[in-house]
Amino acid sequence: MKPLTQSPTGSIPAGPNPSGVAPGGSLRYVGAGNNPQRTTMKRLLAVLAGWLPLVAFTVTAQSVWLEDLPEALKKAKAENKHVLINFTGSDWCGFCIKLQKEVLSTKEFADYATKHLVLVELDFPRQKAQSEARKSANRKLQKQYKVEGFPTLVLLDPQGKEVARMVGYGGGGFALVKQKLRLPNAP
Structure with a gap:
């Protein structure tokens, strides 16, 4: 056995030290x-x-969300897809955040939306910066679609006619949203 020397942290072997502790305890x-x-x-x-x-x-799992409804309607008509408008308070509305997390940001929703929907997000944030033009356009659409609570999902056909609406979200995932909006069960 090797002789021991004293250090501030206790006894350690003298000479080459295989333990990785240098003399002095470091x-x-x-x-x-x-x-x-x-x-x-x-x-x-x-x-x-x-x-x-x-x-x-x-x-x-990311979906492409537009902010311009007229642009979305043109795209929907050209691609023969429905338009899903999400009226949200993304930085303050607890149920909007829950809907985003449990449904809108999932791979299942993104896959479905890519094939069947043109997505529009109309946000009414309290903390996030937003241009006055965007705020004004969103308020106008909020009045046009008579949105009084958040979240509200409005489904339009390719010609822009409202075909379904869902107000609020308490859970249930994409299956519940599909049922409430009467979305087809297509893959």
Whole structure:
């Protein structure tokens, strides 16, 4: 057995130290393969590799939401799709945030919307910056569609005629939204 020497943190072996504790109790890297920068980089890469699938899922679950209803109606008519208008208070309305999280940001909804819907978000935020022109256009559409509560989803046919409406959201996921808006069960 190797002789022991005293250090402020206790006894440690004298001479070369395989434990990685340097005399005086501080940690040190041992061996040619233990480069501290390389070890840190390996850990960083491992963390990033763990997050990559989550980032990829988030990107694939994104839907394209327009803010301009006339533009959306033109697109819907050209593509023979329905228009779904989401009247929301994205930064203050708890049920709007719940609808966004449980339905509108899911892969299932994004896949369905890509094939069948043109999406329009008319936001009425309290904290987020928004141009006066956007605020005015959204208020005009709120009056036109007689929206009195948030969230309100309004479904228009490709010609712009209202065919269904859902006011509020208490849960139930995309299946409930499809049922309330009478969306077809097409894949």
